[in-house]
Amino acid sequence: MAGTALSVLTPYLSERVEPIVVAEFGVVGMTRNAADPWLWHSADGLPYRYSLDRPDHETDPSEIEIVERTAGRMMRCDIGLHVFVSDVAGRPVLGRLAQRVAEKTEGWVFVEFRTRPSASLLEHFESNGRCIRVEDHVYLDAPAMAAWYAHPAFHVVK
Template sequence: MSVLSPWTAECVEPVVLDEMAAEGLVRYEPDPDYWLSAEGLPYGYDVQAPDLELGVDELELITQAAGGVMRCDIVLHILVSDLAGRPALARIAERVARRTGGWVFVEFRSPPSAYLVEYLTSAGRCVRVEDAFYLDAAAMNAWIAHPDFHVVK
């Protein structure tokens, strides 16, 4: 899961650390790059330049919608394929987006219905990129609360 933020990497990383801890994750002492849930699921994150994985056109869409340049891309990941652990990524992403003025990249299992798109856009701001969306924190919060909520890894 990815969050684009207008904040610099130096400013956003403490927020990511706070939110991982708020989710109940703890640093794995032998390797502090990894975090563990109470169930022992391993999580991690990377803070990188927004253009490392995204094209210029996609970044421009977000820049226009956000009204400012995105300075970093926070990539949150769970290091095992465990469906039960994925919602934590979404909650962390939503809180990081809320605190940093960011946008969460959301993929769907299948193209979202018109109803779902209306539901998300009525809650917050959304930018469509093919069958995926960038959601602001309000729209991401609505997606997390939706009965069809899921996280595609």
């Protein structure tokens, strides 16, 4: 599947999360496709979709344990946010959407980097929110994700 995705682990069940995700798609300016309610389009016509899965759908259980220990809560849902094109123009919307969904669901955004993040970037996350370091990627809470989204080096890895 082409495109770019971000994942948000949340302690809430999918039944509670879905209305939040739907509302946040609208807040960032997307419209729902009448023929396929899972498909959304941004103002510039890029196609987006979300999925609601078990936390271990694509996340290693050992990493889920780390997030749960830090959050102090069990993770119950993995919210997948996906833009179906590899065009970098869709990635800022995806990042903002992930940040907003994490904020509303007490979630943690899985973030990969092009290269290993510098100590100063990790400190930036930690001074603005909470950051869980796991090898060459991190899980960011909503305030740390907002700091990443606003950072000049912000990017989303395909």
